[in-house]
Amino acid sequence: MDQFKPSRKYLPLVLCGPSGAGKSTFTEHIMSQASPFKEFFAFSVSSTTRQPRPGEKDGVHYHFNTREQFEEEVAKGNFLEHNEVHGNFYGTHKDAVRDIIKQGKICILDIDVKGALDISKQTVKEFKCNFAFIQTPTIDDLRARLEARGTETEETLAKRVSAADKEMKMAAECGLFAKFLINDEKKRFLDEAVAYLTGELYNLKPSHQ
Numbered sequence: 631m632d633q634f635k636p637s638r639k640y641l642p643l644v645l646c647g648p649s650g651a652g653k654s655t656f657t658e659h660i661m662s663q664a665s666p667f668k669e670f671f672a673f674s675v676s677s678t679t680r681q682p683r684p685g686e687k688d689g690v691h692y693h694f695n696t697r698e699q700f701e702e703e704v705a706k707g708n709f710l711e712h713n714e715v716h717g718n719f720y721g722t723h724k725d726a727v728r729d730i731i732k733q734g735k736i737c738i739l740d741i742d743v744k745g746a747l748d749i750s751k752q753t754v755k756e757f758k759c760n761f762a763f764i765q766t767p768t769i770d771d772l773r774a775r776l777e778a779r780g781t782e783t784e785e786t787l788a789k790r791v792s793a794a795d796k797e798m799k800m801a802a803e804c805g806l807f808a809k810f811l812i813n814d815e816k817k818r819f820l821d822e823a824v825a826y827l828t829g830e831l832y833n834l835k836p837s838h839q
C-alpha cells in the first residue's frame with residue numbers, strides 16, 4: 631500500500647555542489663521508479679531567459695521567459711534567487727517552490743552557493759529551507775568525473791574546475807550547510823545521502839512498492 635503522506639512540515643531542500651559532484655546522480659536516484667522515497671520529492675523547475683534547446687519543454691525543463699517577463703517578476707520580488715550567467719538570467723520563481731510545498735512534497739532546488747545564500751536571507755517563513763552540499767573527495771576526482779561524463783570541452787572543463795574550487799571554499803566558510811556529503815564511491819555515497827535525508831533530516835517512512 632502507498633504510505634506517502636503529504637505534509638506541510640517538509641522544508642525544501644537546497645542542494646549545492648560543484649558541477650560534476652553528483653547532484654543529478656543523487657536526485658535521479660531518490661526520485662527513480664525503484665526508490666521507495668520517490669513520492670516524497672519533487673524537483674523545482676527553474677526559470678530562464680535562454681532559448682530552449684531541441685527537445686526542451688516549457689514548464690518541464692525550464693520555465694522559458696522573455697527578458698522583459700523575467701525582469702518584471704524580479705521587480706515584483708517573485709524570485710527567491712536569480713543570477714545572470716553568460717548573458718542569460720536563471721532563477722527560482724517563488725511559485726515553482728510554492729506549488730511543490732502545496733503538494734506536501736519536499737522541493738529539491740539545485741542551485742549554486744550564491745543562490746543558496748540569497749535564499750537563506752529570506753525572512754519569510756514559507757521559504758525556510760534545509761541546505762546540503764555535495765562534493766568529490768578531491769578536485770582531481772571532479773575533473774575525472776566531468777571528463778568521463780563527456781559533456782565538456784577543454785575550455786568548459788577548465789572553467790568548471792576553477793569554479794568548483796571557489797564554490798567549495800565559499801561553502802566551507804559560509805556556515806550555511808548542515809551537511810557535506812562526499813561522493814567517493816557511488817553506492818556508498820548514495821546510501822549515505824538517502825540515509826541522511828530520509829532519517830535525520832526528514833524522518834520519512836518508505837512507501838511499499
Ligand SMILES: Nc1ncnc2c1ncn2[C@@H]1O[C@H](COP(=O)(O)OP(=O)(O)OP(=O)(O)O)[C@@H](O)[C@H]1O
Nearest residue numbers: 648649650651652653654655775779813814815816
Ligand atoms: N561516485 C561516483 N563515481 C564515479 N562517477 C560518478 C560518481 N558519482 C557520479 N558520477 C558520474 O559523474 C558525472 C557527474 O555527476 P552529475 O552529473 O550527477 O553531477 P552534477 O553535480 O549534477 O553536475 P551538474 O551541476 O554539471 O549538472 C556523471 O557522469 C555521473 O554519472
